[in-house]
Amino acid sequence: MSLKKVTEAIRRNKRFMVSAHINPESDALGSALALKELLRKLGKEVKVVNDGGTPGALEFLPGSETVLRTLPKGWKPEIALTVDVPVFARVGGIGHLLRQAKCLISIDHHVSHERFGHINWVDPAAAATGEMIYRLHRAMHVPISKAAAVCMYAALVTDTGSFKYRNTNSAVHRIAADLLKIGKINPMIISQHLYEAHRLKDLRLLGEILTSLKSTPDGRVAWVEVPRALMRKVGSEVIDELVNYPRAVKGVEVAIAMREPPQKGEVRCSLRSKGAVDVDKIARVFGGGGHMAASGCTVSGTLPQARQKMLAEIQKHLPKRNGRTAHRR
Numbered sequence: 419m420s421l422k423k424v425t426e427a428i429r430r431n432k433r434f435m436v437s438a439h440i441n442p443e444s445d446a447l448g449s450a451l452a453l454k455e456l457l458r459k460l461g462k463e464v465k466v467v468n469d470g471g472t473p474g475a476l477e478f479l480p481g482s483e484t485v486l487r488t489l490p491k492g493w494k495p496e497i498a499l500t501v502d503v504p505v506f507a508r509v510g511g512i513g514h515l516l517r518q519a520k521c522l523i524s525i526d527h528h529v530s531h532e533r534f535g536h537i538n539w540v541d542p543a544a545a546a547t548g549e550m551i552y553r554l555h556r557a558m559h560v561p562i563s564k565a566a567a568v569c570m571y572a573a574l575v576t577d578t579g580s581f582k583y584r585n586t587n588s589a590v591h592r593i594a595a596d597l598l599k600i601g602k603i604n605p606m607i608i609s610q611h612l613y614e615a616h617r618l619k620d621l622r623l624l625g626e627i628l629t630s631l632k633s634t635p636d637g638r639v640a641w642v643e644v645p646r647a648l649m650r651k652v653g654s655e656v657i658d659e660l661v662n663y664p665r666a667v668k669g670v671e672v673a674i675a676m677r678e679p680p681q682k683g684e685v686r687c688s689l690r691s692k693g694a695v696d697v698d699k700i701a702r703v704f705g706g707g708g709h710m711a712a713s714g715c716t717v718s719g720t721l722p723q724a725r726q727k728m729l730a731e732i733q734k735h736l737p738k739r740n741g742r743t744a745h746r747r
C-alpha cells in the first residue's frame with residue numbers, strides 16, 4: 419500500500435524537499451506547508467520549494483514566508499515530495515531539483531495523475547490533497563500543529579468549494595471540525611482571506627468579463643471568455659474563481675472559463691461539471707485533466723476556435739435528453 423511506503427520512506431530518511439505546482443492554490447501550498455510541519459515534528463530537515471514562491475493571496479497561510487524559490491547551494495534532499503501535482507511538468511522550473519533526490523514521492527488526489535514518482539500515493543476519493551496530509555499525520559501518530567491545521571483547513575475549503583461540491587461528505591466535515599478545534603481556527607477569517615480579499619479594480623474588471631457570459635441554446639453549457647488584453651489587467655484571484663459564474667447559472671451542466679495566455683495560438687480552459695458529465699474526460703481529449711467535476715486543459719487556436727472545439731467535445735459527453743441523443747452530428 420502506497421501510504422505505508424510513504425510513511426516508511428519518511429521514517430528512514432532525514433532531508434526532505436517538498437513542492438507543489440506553479441500558481442498554487444491553498445490545497446497545493448497548504449498541503450506542502452502542512453507536510454513540512456509534519457516532517458519537522460518528526461525531527462526532519464525540510465525545505466518547501468515552489469516555482470514562483472508564495473502567491474500574495476496565500477501569504478495568510480502560516481509558514482508561507484518560508485517557501486523558497488530554489489534550494490540553498492549544496493543542500494541536497496534525500497527525498498523529494500510533490501503534493502497536488504498530477505503531471506510532473508506542473509512543478510515548473512524546479513523539476514531538476516526534485517529529480518536529484520534518490521526518491522521522488524508524489525501525494526495527490528487527481529484521477530489524471532501520471533504516476534511520475536518512485537512512490538505514488540494517489541487517492542482520487544480524497545476531497546483535497548490536504549485531506550491526505552491529515553491522514554498522513556494520523557497514520558504516523560504525529561500531533562497536528564496549529565499552523566498545519568490552518569493550512570489543511572484552507573485546503574479543504576478551497577477544494578470542496580466551501581463544502582459545496584460533490585466531494586463534500588461527512589468524513590470531510592469531520593476532518594474540518596477536527597482541524598477547527600485543533601487550530602482554534604475562526605472559519606470566518608479563513609473565508610475572508612480566501613474569498614473577500616479582492617482589489618476593487620479586479621472586481622470592476624470581473625464585471626467587464628461577465629458581460630461575455632453566454633450559454634448554449636439549451637442552457638446546459640455556459641462559459642466566460644477573457645481575451646489577452648483583459649488578462650493583462652486582471653488579478654489571478656479573479657481568474658481562478660471565474661468558472662464559478664457560468665457554473666452558477668440555473669440548469670447549467672458544464673461550465674467553462676476560457677482565457678488567452680500571453681503566448682498566442684492557445685487558450686486555457688477551466689471546466690466544471692454539476693455531476694452529469696465527467697469533465698476530466700473532456701480535458702484529457704485536449705491533453706489536460708483533473709477531477710470528474712473540475713478539470714483544466716489548453717486548447718490550440720484563437721478564442722472562437724477553442725470555444726468551437728470545446729463546445730463540440732462537450733456535446734458528445736452530455737447525457738441524452740428528450741429521447742434524442744446528445745451525439746447528433
Ligand SMILES: [Mn+2]
Binds near residue numbers: 446546577
Ligand atoms: Mn487539490
